[in-house]
Amino acid sequence: MKGLREAGHTAEHADNGRDGLFLAASENFDAIILDRMLPGGIDGLRLLETLRAQDNATPVVFLSALGQVDDRVKGLKAGGDDYLIKPFAFAELLARVEALTRRGKSDGPTTxxxxxxxxxxxxxxxxxxxxxxxxxxxxxxxxxxxxxxxxxxxxxxxxxxxxxxxxxxxxxxxxxxxxxxxxxxxxxxxxxxxxxxxxxxxxxxxxxxxx
Amino acid sequence: MNLPAPPNFGVQAEPRALAPGRRKRQHRSRPLIRSAGVRFALAYAVVFGVSAFALAFSIWYSTLDLLQRQVEVDIRNDALVLDEHYQLGGLPSLIAAIHDRLTDVTQSDGIYLLEDALGNRLIGNLDTWPNGLNQVNTWYELPVTRDHQSSVALLRAYSLPGGGELLVGRDVTARDKLRNVLRDGLLWALGLMFALGILGAFLVRSLFRRMMRDISTTTRAIARGDLARRIPLTGDGDEFDELATIINDMLDRISRLMDGVRQVSNAIAHDLRTPITRARTRLEDASLHAHSAEDLQSAIERATLDLDGIVGVFEALLRIAEIEAGSRRAAFAPIDLAPMLHDMDELYRAVAEERGLTLETRIEPRLPLLGDRDLVQQAVANLLDNALKFTEPGTVIGFTARLEEAVIEIAITDRGPGIAEPDRARATERFFRAESARSTAGSGLGLALVAAVAQLHNGTLLLADNDPGLRAVITLPARSS
Known part of the structure; x- marks a missing residue:
């Protein structure tokens, strides 16, 4: 949070799945950083699936301690745009989030x-x-x-x-x-x-x- | 007939099962039929009993049948001879012949009765025509009164052409007696056989138990933690020896794996403790002695690098464990290794050139494999990393991949220090680092991962002398097209 704000981004934080889903659905974010394992009954995968089912295309970076190849594939299949395994370097997270927000903005084919x-x-x-x-x-x-x-x-x-x-x-x-x-x-x-x-x-x- | 046997077993088996401790309760509560020993014994008794019964029955039946037929043949022949007498000499000759037979003491079991057309008794040793005998040319077995004595006879009546009827028969009381003697004898024999069967079953069961005892005491000891125990072999080379050998092999494998795990956990403890301690010391030292913000900054950065190294080791360990578990086999896909290897060649060629090394690459155009692309890529990358790391500038690194007789062979050769002969077998163990490599950076996990990847694909990793240097060869079974 602190790092993201220092890098000039506006960041909002929810500490459980229910609030996270509510926040993600009610506001228009440039990117979402999502943990796989969340308290509050809704885990990261369910949250993302629900979000995608509502045609919400906000880029999502998964952040998880579940680092096996299967976990990664599951995360990307559920609609995640990137998957980062804990522990990670903050610079890595920041770079990936910024890359995703850029991608979200310019979608047209460039020559x-x-x-x-x-x-x-x-x-x-x-x-x-x-x-x-x-x-x-x-x-x-x-x-x-x-x-x-x-x-x-x-x-x-x-x-x-x-x-x-x-x-x-x-x-x-x-x-x-x-x-x-x-x-x-x-x-x-x-x-x-x-x-x-x-x-x-x-x-x-x-x-x-x-x- | 033999069904009462099992409960008897059970009652006798019970005291044996009363061993000390928990076993006692288990055995008591277990239904007897669930004991394999009792089941074997029961099966043995049933098979033995049924075969004994079949044998006795067939002896009894065939003996009686033979006797019966002998009597019938005797009566028929007698009747034929009497008929001849009648044909030749008429009624008087027949009467004389019957008279001869009745007075002959050697034929005491003959029964005759001749009646004329009016039913008057002409000659014979029966007082009256037997009750129930009302058809000619048919076998009857009826009670008769002969010389005022009751007995049983096999009889057959013939009608005479001139009127009248002739009854010929044999007293079968003796035969019946024989039958009874035979039956009693067989029943006794059967009884004895069942007794023997039960005894045999008992024997089978105790034999079985004794065989099992070695196995169960050993496995129980192992379950309690005494992993050094092995099942003693009898040396007979029988099935139980075979089973014992298999179990011993399994135990050897388990203890090797346990040793491996123990060794790995020791290695983890050592290999991670060192960088963790280093990072901790660095941070502590900085917090106590740093004089400027720059000092602090650089200490933190170096500690972060140490921690990154630890994370790297962790990731490599988890990855190896994941590969060894074999779960990634489910994601195997048909791939061609050639383009991937060309990419790697291109990626590493730049690094090799940067370090004054020559990369000599020969990759065959088609290398079909059923496998995991990422894993093979990482395995080859590890070998190339090693070759680059240990080689002096100015030498050549060989990178060849070829397909021969359905086997893909990826070989990476270098002119570095190589791995000493005695270390080669251990080089693929986790955290193993040869003496000569201790000064070089690395975790000692690279080759372990390569070996795990090769094994996952049913292939091998071979480390050989390149004279000088190391020749590392991954062989993978090719995908048949």
């Missing part, structure tokens, strides 16, 4: 992405910065696309692993750092203003202005 003078054409799969064309490997393209779609937000290494490589665990090697630094070589190195920033203890962020 062009732009951050500062960096432009990406999704149809011709080409990237240019200013007037200079940048050649990217297919995977680098997807990595940059992911970062650009979440421009201005913190993107964690785990999010990149899941979103770009479809990895659902953390490898011991810093594979993501290596790939991000290679991408940085290509999009930032020859230019004056860096776009791809490292956020300490959290991940990366692509943005035009200075952090």
């Amino acid at each position: 062009r992405l732009a951050v500062g003078d960096l432009e990406m054409d999704l149809l011709s799969r080409s990237v240019r910065r200013g007037v200079q064309k940048i050649d990217l490997q297919p995977r680098e393209f997807r990595l940059l696309e992911y970062l650009m779609r979440h421009a201005g937000q913190v993107v964690t290494r785990t999010m990149l692993l899941e979103g770009v490589w479809d990895y659902h665990f953390d490898p011991q090697t810093n594979v993501i750092d290596v790939h991000v630094s290679r991408l940085r070589q290509k999009i930032d190195k020859p230019f004056e203003l860096p776009l791809l920033h490292t956020v300490r203890n959290a991940g990366y962020m692509l943005r035009a202005e200075e952090v």
